[in-house]
Amino acid sequence: MLRRTACLRHLNRRTAVYGSRTVQSSFVMSKCCCTATTTITTPVLNSSPPRHNSVLTLNGGKSMATGRTPAAPSPHIAVTPETRARIEQRQQTAFDFFDETLQLYGVEELIFCFNGGKDCTVLLDLLMRYCRQQGISSREIPMLYIKSDDAFAEIDEFVARCVEHYNVQLIEYEESLKEALTHMSADMPRIKAVFVGSRNTDPYCEHLSPMQPTDNGWPPMMRLNPLLEWSYHDVWHYIHMNCVAYCPLYNKGYTSIGYRSNTVPNPHLKRLDLTSPCSGAEGDYRPAWELADPTQERDGRLQRK
Template structure:
């Protein structure tokens, strides 16, 4: 199977999982976890296109940005940009992930599922299933992982093919973005310019991306 067919198969599987999720859940029972990163932005773009179909036009997506303690200003600005670009409200909630999930479930007891942009190359995600319940001790939710089998090349291919907006940090050598306390430009993208200054290539030029994508996380 060539690369194009492999990617198209992954995209179709993602769409099928999302279709099933929207068919089996009411709008108030589900939300998208959005952090302004490239993966969840691709997911938001796919969902936006899906919800424009006739059978889903009345489906209002709940979208929540769990804002870290020390976020990059560029991420905050990009989240605002996505609200405008996709004409959707992205609710900002501050705090640790577990605490925020508890608040979400307390405020809306109808919540049943969370759509996430996790991929197998993410920490602790290699054994995840596309549909999986939260671990013991966490708020009871179904985690829906439509991008689980995508790789970094797939993500950037989709972004480029569909003109998906992305945070400006990716053009400055950041490849996996957390917050200011744990993220630096990826050293594998570092180079010295003709004037002798240290600079970084954009994220989509990273070689062996699945191996080195998180080299900028500290």
């Protein structure tokens, strides 16, 4: 079944044979980027259809037309020499981690778990920069995205733009992460390890190791966590220093993005004086990087009853 990523429209359809698989492709045009892409679903012959779609871009990874941060860091992001040195060291540590990963796994055994959030966005940018440096094609490490009817439209649209900008292959499932990994293990048995953008301040992540097997009851796989030691402000410093595109919800006071049903703008970023200008702000909330206390990062997440 053909599935279209958010903000894409169908233009043409054709069917071809790719090896032992039937390939149905659609040429689509991104309303955001105005660059052509192809969406390909590849059901195995004489078998039930796979649970994922492969989205391959044809634009060669050109820059996005929208979603970019300003060329200069926000005045609220103080980039001191010490800050710059720390972020450069964080980047080098991540690159060293990628080196170690490739000593243990082949590129074809890796996948990248992406949810459109700021942490995953930083990890994606780091990984793609490393791949370019090492001469590794950006399409060799697929991006895994879990679709949901409860997702913000801005997240779905941002994921689509990332696919085009970084020229990556997108694997989509519409189920829980655990179910998706289970089905992915069956659909793509070569995958042995998954990159995750977790930090040790995230729930249940304080005791994680950079390389840690999945828990009992989950498909056996190695979790790769290069950003564990990064702070909330490290993430935003990296984004602004490198002009990395990010989901526009962060301009509206969101600091930790889950689903529409459990996420609101962070109350600590509520603008008290709506008459005064605020750099980067949209509406009644200041942007995410202005959050002073990183322990309040998840205060926009609603508690489930």
